[in-house]
Amino acid sequence: MDKKTKDTLLGGIINNPVFVLVLGTCPTIAKSTNISNGIGLGLATLFVLLCSNVFISLLRKTIPGEVRLPAYIVIIATFVTVVQLFVAKFLPDLDKSIGAFIPLIVVNCIILGRAEAFAAKNNVLLSAIDGVSMGLGFTLALILLGAIRQFLSEVCKLTFFVSSAGGFMIFGLVMAAFNYVITAINNKAFSKKVLLDMKAPKAEDVKEAE
């Protein structure tokens, strides 16, 4: 696997759309009150991300730059409508719970952001991987926040954390912890690389010694 594919695959974690890129904050705080909402909204967003990334990547050389944004919005809105119809028909309980937020996926910054920053510049396979990776990153972030907020409100009876203000506090704390861990891992990996570079003898030095 080449470096670009690997980076794209891990993009959902290393460049997590919620905790690192800070995109899609509105639905994250509004609908991460419990785990099931998080899974539902996360998977709906994943589907839209995957389909729109593939579609936009396929058409990246055809869509003129001047009309790329309206074209992206039309494509994204189509897949959001498909998800909306699916949830309304097969998952009525989920529809009641997060239904109002499904149409808002159209204006979720993650979708348009990935279309503009990635799918419009890369091939279909990489764009599909990016869609899945970012979608899973978003879903995991929603599940993590949902689990914490559900635990605090239902087990610890701290119902404040179901509110938007409580959600914002949890969001900030988890974001800080997440970035601390990611930075620590990156620093460790960087130190290891520097150390290895220092230890490895240079080719000219080896030749000279011979």
Next chain:
Amino acid sequence: MKASTKNVIKSIAVLSVIALVCVAILSLANVFLKKEVTLDKATVKFLNEKFATTAPTTTGTDSDTAYNEDYFVMLTDGELSNASGYTYKSFKSNSSNYVSAIYYAQKGANEGVYYIESVSVGYQNPISVVVSFVIDNGDFSIQNIAVKEQREDFGDRKTQVLNPETFFYYVSLVKSDEDMNITDADIIAATGATTKKSVAGLNRAVTRAIDTMNKIYTKSDEIKAEINKRGGQNG
């Protein structure tokens, strides 16, 4: 042809093709994913419990029994057409104001009551209401009104008209004037509603149900005869 003109034409052509492809995808999705109104367990529970005023249920039995023993039936397009000459499409005002189902209580304490489910868009989402009608002495009257589905009160918008605490004010207003000469201002005054579009949506849905009943109540015997042809099969 100038380069800028060429660019404009190309942009329009590409956007049109994308729009056409998207329309094709949505049409296909609509074929497989369109939500159809059916007389499922949840609907029977809704009809049996939401319309009860004095007893716990309208049929006098629990909702599971009401469902299993076909206390309610939903009129099919064919039955409606055979009995009254109308189809569901006849009761459609436009794509956002229509009758989605007509139910009939064929057994139980509420036998003979019609339940008309109609939909209208309020602030931005559809409001689905069911109005129950009793036919007596060749005329009909509204028995009750209940909201089946709505998404008008999410977020901070308080649409008092749809709140259970104030909804009965609206019901009594409609019952006092079944010709529906009720203005949005009357409803706002009676219920304390703050979102005019929700009020208008609800009112349109109820008016559609009453208009529908106005057209079919004289055909009640024919409708019963059509239902009897089923031989106990629920719709």
